[in-house]
Amino acid sequence: MESKTVDIKAGGGYTVHIGSGILDACGEAVASVIKPCRAAVVTDSNVEGLYLERTMESLRGAGFDPISFVFPAGEGSKNMRVLSEILESFADNELTRSDVAIALGGGVTGDITGFAAGVYMRGIKYVQIPTTLLAAVDSSVGGKTAVDLAAGKNLAGVFLQPSAVICDTGTLSTLAPEVFADGAAESIKYGVLTDEDIFKIFECGDVRSSITDVIYRCVTIKGRLVEEDEHDNGARRLLNLGHTIGHAIENLSEYTFPHGHAVAVGMVMIARAGELMGITEAGTSERLARVLSKNGLPTSTGYSAEELYTAALSDKKRSGDSITLVMPEKIGSCRLMTVSLPEFSDIVELAVNG
Secondary structure: OOEEEEEEOOOOOEEEEEEOOHHHHHHHHHHOOOOOOEEEEEEEHHHHHHHHHHHHHHHHHOOOEEEEEEEOOOHHHOOHHHHHHHHHHHHHOOOOOOOEEEEEEOHHHHHHHHHHHHHHHHOOEEEEEEOOHHHHHHHOOOOEEEEEEOOEEEEEEEEOOOOEEEEEHHHHHHOOHHHHHHHHHHHHHHHHHOOHHHHHHHHHOOOHHHHHHHHHHHHHHHHHHHHHOOOOOOHHHHHHOOHHHHHHHHHHOOOOOOHHHHHHHHHHHHHHHHHHOOOOOOOHHHHHHHHHHHOOOOOOOOOOHHHHHHHHOOOOOEEOOEEEEEEEEEOOEEEEEEEEHHHHHHHHHHHHHO
16 A cells, blocks of 8 residues: 655644545544544535544544534535534534644635634644545645635635645545546646646546655645745745636636636636747647646636636735736746736736637
């Protein structure tokens, strides 16, 4: 059984455990960093029937007293109302500041559980147990937690690093193809950012047979950026490749367009604009579109440049009258570029209409 670990030197420092079959030992892994206590496991209605009881059993075996909270699956639950329900559940179950919250599921679960942990009693510890590829390679690591507001995605949240991340690659076998593809988009993003070898796995390799290595490589890259820029003021913003337009697509679709699918379109569009601006190596957007299509992801959307520009104005990367974009230079290299809002409008126009 192949397993790997990545140590993240952010917050108090923590380890990301990656391997097949490790969910059944999650209690031991949590107990190695947190003294057994009451553990609030938060999960969604899809994951509940698959992995909740196994997780609870492992926690009990390690001396924890686990309780659970289940919310309806989907991005639509990532809001202040469900956050409030989680917090009330913590209080009803008499969690104290020495207890722990555990996020069991995908990106939505990790984001909202981390936010709840960050504000309950002004902060309790939490652990991430990602069960989707997207959460494994990206959202479970780095300490960003959030919920969506009507104005846009992830506009309310806190920075709180987890105490541990436990990624059982076996849980990925139960993902629907479109959910796996969501994670493929974020993994391909890391390839475009800094590691062409990741990109090549999705371009011509058997992704599932290389999944432990893919997750390890992505987490290592993210860990390095988080250590350098924990609070997202500098180099960490590179991780937003494709996200400014992607978040706009999600917002316009009222979150019926999945996150990874939206990021895929956003990456192709910004690469196309970059080529026309002379920033991005010719052929990059075409190569990117091919690998995304091969992995079940879209490369275009029906929204107009004006719609996307207006929706993107609520993006967190906007600062006053400017916005910071991640521009690909070629596969394996990107840079940050801060532009004025009129310049951004022109870039979106190029991305949509050429």
